[in-house]
Amino acid sequence: MSDEALTDVQRELVAHARGLAAGFSLDYWHEKDEKAEYPWEFVKAFSAAGLLGVLVPEQYGGLGLGVTEAALVLREVAASGAGTSGASAIHFYVFPPGPIIHHGSDEMKQRVLPAVAAGELLMAFGVTEPTAGTDTSRITTRAVRVDDHWEISGQKVWTTNAQNASHILLLTRTSPRDDARPLDGMTLFFVPLDREKCTVRVIHKLGRAAVDSNEVFIDGLIGTDQDVVGEVGQGFKHLLSGLNPERIVLAMEAVGIGLAALRLATDYAKQRVVFDHPIGSYQAIAHPLARSWAELHAAELMALHAAALFDQGLPCGPETNAAKYLAADAGFKACDAALQTHGGFGYAREYHIERLWREARLFGLAPVSQEMALNYLSERALGLPKSY
Ligand SMILES: Cc1cc2nc3c(=O)[nH]c(=O)nc-3n(C[C@H](O)[C@H](O)[C@H](O)COP(=O)(O)OP(=O)(O)OC[C@H]3O[C@@H](n4cnc5c(N)ncnc54)[C@H](O)[C@@H]3O)c2cc1C
Known part of the structure; x- marks a missing residue:
């Protein structure tokens, strides 16, 4: 769609994103891909410009804009030649925080969202599991109540960013699967990715080597009630x-x-x-x-x-x-x-x-x-x- 059809705010945003992305050459991306290096310089340029918080409400330090604006920014990133090497790096600040924006407690929003918008908190997104595939109701990573906290064990696969992320948004089973309501009984946690309890192993893949994907083996990871996003059992x-x-x-x-x-x-x-x-x-x-x-x-x-x-x-x-x-x-x-x-x-x-x-x-x-x-x-x- 031509830029003329956009609103003033959108046109300005597109020009801003286009200008920033143009500062990173095809050779930069080639090198990041060859060396499988995270494009931190690129992420820093976008965080300094305030664009990582495009969807984060203004009261938490973001721009508070809509999906249209987020989509236009990420189109520009990919279209610059950064491809998914650049788009995925920005994407992971924009989308995984969604459940926190919409379902997190006020305390969690205050604690997490300003840091995400400022590019200071990198998160991983742990839903997919090797044995469940597209049928998310079959996940087996479980969170068990022990005294006043939860203990989480299981395995995730394809977890993007887990090499560097400080936190993970993690989908777990907190009740056994019920054939009548297979998508109930899952709970979403936003927890520190504690390396003492999680082993992270990189997956060598066809493309986008700059942005890592991983197997994550979880053994006794601790989650508190404050780490639960939304309601217990309603994570999916x-x-x-x-x-x-x-x-x-x-x-x-x-x-x-x-x-x-x-x-x-x-x-x-x-x-x-x-x-x-x-x-x-x-x-x-x-x-x-x-x-x-x-x-x-x-x-x-x-x-x-x-x-x-x-x-x-x-x-x-x-x-x-x-x-x-x-x-x-x-x-x-x-x-x-x-x-x-x-x-x-x-x-x-x-x-x-x-x-x-x-x-x-x-x-x-x-x-x-x-x-x-x-x-x-x-x-x-x-x-x-x-x-x-
Ligand atoms: C590079 C990369 C990054 C990723 N990052 C993340 C991440 O950060 N976090 C995360 O949680 N996941 C991530 N994923 C996982 C991704 O979401 C899954 O790979 C995807 O959902 C498909 O699941 P699967 O690989 O288990 O395929 P499967 O479910 O095993 O499916 C295999 C094939 O069967 C087909 N199939 C299955 N069921 C049906 C059906 N009912 N009808 C027709 N066809 C069917 C599928 O379409 C597919 O072609 C990532 C994957 C990749 C490759």
Whole structure:
């Protein structure tokens, strides 16, 4: 969507984020990816500008803006060429705090949110488990009441940021799974990631090496009543309220990464001469790029539509899932078309396309797979019977 269609506040925010992200070159991201180094300089630039607290209410030191604004900022980050190496680093200050903003006690909000907005508190998000998969009701990490506190044991997987995070938002079982109400009986804790009680092991993965993902083995981690987010037994419901906004923003990150790839590809297609003509003059090269332009902009409109509904307090489930599905697909296809445009050089790291291509693949898998987005649409938009 062109900047002219945005409000003044949004246009200013976009220009600010774009300017900050432009200070970090493709070579910076290449090096962070090669060395698997966390992009602290990038995070510091965004925290100094106050952008990490885009969704944090003003009374807790944030900007108190909506999902539309958060989505626009993260689109700019990804579109700068930072891809998910930059977007995930910022994303984890913006989204995991959601349940605390909406369901945390006043004491917890005072204690946590100003530090998050200032970039002083990095958190991890521990929901996924190796044996539960997409069926979160099957998690087995449990919190047991012992005297006046809770003791938490179990295992999480894919926990982003756990190498450096000081705290973890942790979904646990506090009552056994009941087939009649499988999503009840789970409790959300926001606890220090105590290294004496948690073993963190990095997962070597296809892309986004700069932002770590981990296995976390938890043995007797202590949680207090003050660490419980919202109500005991209602943890999954508290998480649900953050799922739609997160998917909207991820859709915009996927659009951003696709736009970055498209920009690199069109520059290359204008300059690279083969058989006496720039390759961009060949329709076999131009049309996939043109198709990607159309698909990315259509996905972006769906995401902004979903964001507008959400920010007005209106139902937005189908639009959100459609946006996530379309953007994940369009983002990866744009990176793939960009790679093809570069011919053999697309395979070389120094052209930066292969990093974006590897990173863009993630949006089809996490935080929710394309299949689960389509399951949602089958059931909720089309009224078909639930298939699982
Ligand atoms: C890089 C990365 C970072 C991540 N970060 C975090 C994080 O910080 N915190 C966290 O908690 N999690 C995180 N995740 C986990 C992510 O959310 C899960 O990988 C994702 O939810 C899919 O779960 P799974 O891998 O167990 O797949 P599975 O549930 O095992 O699914 C395997 C395949 O089966 C398909 N499938 C399953 N059920 C159905 C069905 N009913 N109908 C159709 N198809 C189905 C899925 O779509 C998928 O293609 C991350 C993952 C990655 C890769």
